[in-house]
Amino acid sequence: MVKVExxxxxxxxxxxxxxxxxxxxxxxxxxxxxxxxxRFLQPNEEVMPTAAIHSLEHLLAGFMREKIDTIIDISPMGxxxxxxxxxxxxxxxxxxxxxxxxxxxxxxxxxxxxxxNELQCGNYRDHSIELAHEYANKAIKKGFSSEIFK
Numbered sequence: 001m002v003k004v005e006x007x008x009x010x011x012x013x014x015x016x017x018x019x020x021x022x023x024x025x026x027x028x029x030x031x032x033x034x035x036x037x038x039r040f041l042q043p044n045e046e047v048m049p050t051a052a053i054h055s056l057e058h059l060l061a062g063f064m065r066e067k068i069d070t071i072i073d074i075s076p077m078g079x080x081x082x083x084x085x086x087x088x089x090x091x092x093x094x095x096x097x098x099x100x101x102x103x104x105x106x107x108x109x110x111x112x113x114x115x116x117n118e119l120q121c122g123n124y125r126d127h128s129i130e131l132a133h134e135y136a137n138k139a140i141k142k143g144f145s146s147e148i149f150k
Contacts, residue, residue, distance in 0.1 A: 005023055006022065009022075009037075011044060013149050014149060014150070016042045017144045019038055019039070021034060021036055023035040024090065031088065032088070032090060033086055037084060038082050038085055038100060038144075040135060046081065047080045048131075051126050052131035054076070055116070055132035056107065057075070058114050058116060058121070059107045060103050063102070064103050066103075068099050070088040071086070108136055110132075
């Protein structure tokens, strides 16, 4: 099996919430991308309900791009403790933290999940703005660090 970067991280030694740059790559044409781990919850101790992480995914997809216009994708982690963010170019952790805090504050001011309908979402019934508010508020109160280890 090919080595997967996230499987090399010792999940017992990290302290969430944090943002870490987990990769930067150059394409064959010289383009570069940056990949980030946006960890909201402590691995193997906490987990977001699917409605919360799904709703935050929809909300962050728009709000994060208001601050970082080179974002390619924001995807939930399968373990449901956070998200992966990929962006064109060399993006710094501090810029991602700033955009994430901005976005989570906007989540708290939002009353409905965008694109939570049958035409725009593959599982439109599995959303909760209340849970999105709860997990956004929890992350804001704890604060995101760039220091990931206990």
